[in-house]
Amino acid sequence: MVREPQRRYSAVPKRLRRLTVSATVTLFALMLLGAFLAPMAYMTSTALKDSTQISDTHQPLLPESPREVTIGGEQVPVMRVPVDGHVRELALVEKGRTESVFADPAHPDKRITWQGSWRALKPAYEFAPQWGNFSAVWKALNIPLLLRNTLAIAVLGAVGTVISSTLVAYGLSRFRVPFAPFILASLVGAIILPRFLTIVPTYAAWQKLGFVGTWVPLIAPHFFASAFNVFLLRQFFLSIPRELDDAAAIDGAGTLKTLWYVIIPQARPAILTVAIMHFLFAWNDFFEPLVFLTGKPDLMPFSVGLYQFLGLYTSQIPLLQAGALLSMLLPILLFLFGQRIFLRGLDLSGSSK
Structure with a gap:
């Protein structure tokens, strides 16, 4: 009769320890989130100020x-x-x-x-927020033109990399390919290799072909598959049971029909993840558009246009921050609405049962 109350009271410190650990982890997560969002908050606040508010000795955090x-x-x-x-x-x-x-x-x-x-x-x-900063940047940067250029490069490149990477990953995951270990090792090496090392021969090749100053060098290479995307899709395809392929073959489905009706529906989250990741990569890419589109302001994407705007308005910090916010708006919305797809695509545990 004496031991029962002891067991009941001994459970109280255990629950207290669990609550303490949970509160500590939550607090740490909130602190980490605040550290990541602090630059974004400061950028937003600065974008809504004018030059007098920034030069004021009071230095208010808000506009x-x-x-x-x-x-x-x-x-x-x-x-x-x-x-x-x-x-x-x-x-x-x-x-x-x-x-x-x-x-x-x-x-x-x-x-x-x-x-x-x-x-x-x-x-x-x-x-006193200065909403006019955004309209000034919209006119100075010619946002519609930059948005059209960036969307064209990103969307066409995403279509190309999804088609090519899916086909290559399907072949490597479902068929006996000669020298498959060597091909996989080459893919890993291509992921590790910095692209800055290949920019000179790549530029020389595109210049010989006469495509420098066009969108072709920024879009065409993605129709020949990407090493990282192939590796990601191959790992996801390997998690799909082969019995589904055998069932499709019994029903008379060929190779492409099996890919279209069996593999792609099961791997839709991974394929959408590849499309989103490439879209964000192309949206933020600065180096290659700067190299291949020099002297072509009508073809420049958002990243290069914002860099040129930075050179013209160095002292106008609020306008620069407003331009940066406008360039980040679409990727942020895409991530917020597609994060569930993104997280499911990175899960390689298997397909739906």
Whole structure:
């Protein structure tokens, strides 16, 4: 009879430890999330400011400006004035060295004489976002043209890499390919190899073919499969039971029909993941468009156009941040709405039962 209460009370510290561990992990996750989102929040806040708000000694975190009101037909500043033990926001009507006259913004006719130097007071601030920064950047950057160019390069490249990578991964996962280990080792080596090492011979080859200054060098290579995408899709295809292929063969399905009606429906999350990953890669790609499209401003994507905008408006930090936010808007929306597909595509545990 004595042991039962001891067991019941001994479970309390165990639950407390579990709660402590869970709270610690949650707090750490929130801190990590805040660290990742802090630059994004600062960029958003800066994009909504103007040059005076950035150069202000107050350096407000939010887009705030010194508050002003109209009294007697004139714009006068609003100051934070200590009155009777409380800090009030009053409009500075008359400035003086030893005493100044203030007015209540809600009741302009009511005057308050305050003893002291008005220079020691701090101004009152109000939330004043500069939404015009985005419209200015939209016109200066020619966003519709950059958006058209970037979408064309990203979408066409995504279509090419999905088709080619699916076919190659299907062959490597379902058929006896000669020198398959060597091919897989070459794929891994191609993933590790930096593309900067091959840019010179690649540029020379495209120049000989006469395609420098066009979108062809940015789109055509993706129709010949990507090493990383082939490796990812092959691993996913290997997790699909071969019995499904045998059942399709018994029903008279050929190789391509098996791929279309059996493999692709099972591997749809992985294929969509490849498409999303390539779209984001092409959207953010800066090096190759800069190399192959030099001197062609009408064909430049978002990344290169934003870089040129950076050179023209170096001192206009809010405009630069507004342009960066506009360039990030579509990838962020794509990730938010496609994250479930993205996570399912990276799961190589197997197909649906």
